[in-house]
Amino acid sequence: MSSESAARAWACVNLEAIAHNLDIARQALPDTELMPVVKAGAYGHGLEPVARRLDNHGISFFGVANVGEARRLQRAGVRTTPFILGPTFPEEREEIVQNGWCCTISTVAEAAHFQSLSALYEKETALHVAVDTGMGREGFLPDQLATAAVQIKGMPNLRIEGIMSHFPAADEDVPFTQNEIGLFTDCAGTLQQYFSLRYRHIAASAGELGYEVPVANLARPGLLLYGVAPMASIYDGVLRPTLSLHARVTLVRELPAGHGVSYGRTHITTAPTRVATIGIGYADGWNRQISNKGARVYINGHYCPMLGRVTMDQIMVDVTDVPGGVQSGDEVELFGTHIPVAEVAAKAGTIVWEIFTGLGPRLPRIY
Numbered sequence: 009m010s011s012e013s014a015a016r017a018w019a020c021v022n023l024e025a026i027a028h029n030l031d032i033a034r035q036a037l038p039d040t041e042l043m044p045v046v047k048a049g050a051y052g053h054g055l056e057p058v059a060r061r062l063d064n065h066g067i068s069f070f071g072v073a074n075v076g077e078a079r080r081l082q083r084a085g086v087r088t089t090p091f092i093l094g095p096t097f098p099e100e101r102e103e104i105v106q107n108g109w110c111c112t113i114s115t116v117a118e119a120a121h122f123q124s125l126s127a128l129y130e131k132e133t134a135l136h137v138a139v140d141t142g143m144g145r146e147g148f149l150p151d152q153l154a155t156a157a158v159q160i161k162g163m164p165n166l167r168i169e170g171i172m173s174h175f176p177a178a179d180e181d182v183p184f185t186q187n188e189i190g191l192f193t194d195c196a197g198t199l200q201q202y203f204s205l206r207y208r209h210i211a212a213s214a215g216e217l218g219y220e221v222p223v224a225n226l227a228r229p230g231l232l233l234y235g236v237a238p239m240a241s242i243y244d245g246v247l248r249p250t251l252s253l254h255a256r257v258t259l260v261r262e263l264p265a266g267h268g269v270s271y272g273r274t275h276i277t278t279a280p281t282r283v284a285t286i287g288i289g290y291a292d293g294w295n296r297q298i299s300n301k302g303a304r305v306y307i308n309g310h311y312c313p314m315l316g317r318v319t320m321d322q323i324m325v326d327v328t329d330v331p332g333g334v335q336s337g338d339e340v341e342l343f344g345t346h347i348p349v350a351e352v353a354a355k356a357g358t359i360v361w362e363i364f365t366g367l368g369p370r371l372p373r374i375y
């Protein structure tokens with residue numbers, strides 16, 4: 009095994025599975041271009057390796073969270089244009105203009121700043137107008153759009169090439185989302201009177217799976233690429249898992265009945281119990297909220313229940329019933345092939361997005 013395998017815990021990332029899931033998204037939306045979302049280190053999978061694998065894979069942009077991630081893509085030699093999804097600080101815009109990265113604007117003041125920087129560097133800057141159709145995070149309100157468009161139209165160094173919005177409740181409120189699609193369609197129509205819009209986009213993974221948005225021609229799948237469909241759908245069983253989390257047993261001991269396990273002694277053994285200590289904890293991203301929620305891990309072909317609270321670097325599990333026994337050094341699956349990441353998220357009372365992005369920098373990623 010490689011030197012990384014000496015680590016107590018690690019994540020295995022399957023780049024081919026991510027490429028496969030991108031192909032699934034493409035097949036589902038044959039007339040729509042794609043912006044794979046690789047923000048937050050490609051949801052914990054590793055920004056550079058994922059972007060390099062999907063680069064030149066027939067995609068239009070990479071969705072990133074901020075300028076720092078755009079810079080990392082550039083340094084990694086990635087050719088696809090980074091698209092900065094969130095608002096930008098004034099001091100970041102010079103770099104955006106000079107490198108020809110793409111981003112959104114939510115105010116006329118931002119547009120004016122991009123205009124003056126673009127004039128200074130003799131560049132044409134491509135921007136997408138964000139509209140707030142319900143998310144409350146960024147964008148022009150729909151009724152501000154026409155007035156803003158008139159002002160932005162007079163800025164010669166800007167190329168307004170897109171309109172974007174974002175569903176706040178695609179997986180929770182169908183009527184709201186359907187209404188929102190109508191609103192977005194109207195906004196696109198308004199903006200189209202002033203600019204030639206090459207891109208119109210609103211859907212992330214849930215929107216992409218659940219709704220028809222005829223006006224849209226670009227989609228921004230994130231979670232879908234990482235193997236999880238946010239809405240139960242035809243995609244179940246078609247998407248491939250992309251990341252599995254592993255650790256090693258560090259110690260196996262026999263505890264008598266009535267012995268506490270872990271901080272707070274929230275678990276007390278009711279019978280003599282063989283307890284394995286495993287080298288992963290909340291500092292690695294094994295969420296502490298999963299303590300005492302019936303979580304299980306997979307060791308030597310068997311499911312073993314977790315006991316007591318997650319500690320910073322270690323957890324304990326009950327291996328009494330593993331027929332062939334368990335030894336120090338044995339490999340443990342926390343999630344992956346045998347335990348879906350969605351099960352872990354549900355037990356931790358959170359969402360898969362947070363489980364992925366919570367995986368710590370200490371965990372080596374093995375590709």
Ligand SMILES: *Cc1c(COP(=O)(O)O)cnc(C)c1O
Nearest residue numbers: 045093174212213228229230231
């Ligand atoms: C994170 C994000 C996405 C991707 O969302 P998923 O639900 O993971 O597909 C798309 N668009 C925007 C604006 C985002 O912030």
